[in-house]
Amino acid sequence: MFIAIPKVQGTLECEKHRTISIMSQKTKNLLRVVLERIRNKIRPQVSKEQIGFKEKWTRKSLFVLRNLAEKTLEVSQGLYICFADYEKVFDKLKHEDLIKKPERLEINGKDLKIIKNLYLNQKIAVKIGEKFNW
Numbered sequence: 001m002f003i004a005i006p007k008v009q010g011t012l013e014c015e016k017h018r019t020i021s022i023m024s025q026k027t028k029n030l031l032r033v034v035l036e037r038i039r040n041k042i043r044p045q046v047s048k049e050q051i052g053f054k055e056k057w058t059r060k061s062l063f064v065l066r067n068l069a070e071k072t073l074e075v076s077q078g079l080y081i082c083f084a085d086y087e088k089v090f091d092k093l094k095h096e097d098l099i100k101k102p103e104r105l106e107i108n109g110k111d112l113k114i115i116k117n118l119y120l121n122q123k124i125a126v127k128i129g130e131k132f133n134w
Helices: 025-045 058-074 086-091 095-104 109-119
Strands: 002-006 017-021 126-128 131-133
Touching: 025 109, 095 109
Parallel strands: 002 126
Antiparallel strands: 002 017, 126 131
16 A cells, blocks of 8 residues: 655645555565575675665765765866666566566575565555545
8 A cells, every 4th residue: 555645735746745655564574584585695786886775874875975076076077976766767667577586596486486476466555635546
């Protein structure tokens, strides 16, 4: 279930909402167990530049980015930064392709089955105000 929380009161535009996902505590615990079991196989696949993985946090990343920007100004060099538009990334994501990566990493069959059951063929509801849209 997804709940849209407006960033701007009274708006109907999707971009002006923050969406949170609601799942049961049992599902969250199951996902933590699966993540811990597959972490060592996933870790080498994540580049050190990716923020949010490998115990990297936003605060540290912003600190590094600010220092980098200051240094490039000091030496009169350009700085090029790329940010991903997650709305476009996830809207175009093919979940069937997403499952192929863990298969190539030889994730344990039980863990792979749990991941597939949790994410493939799911139905969602979006709560807007007091109504759920299925």
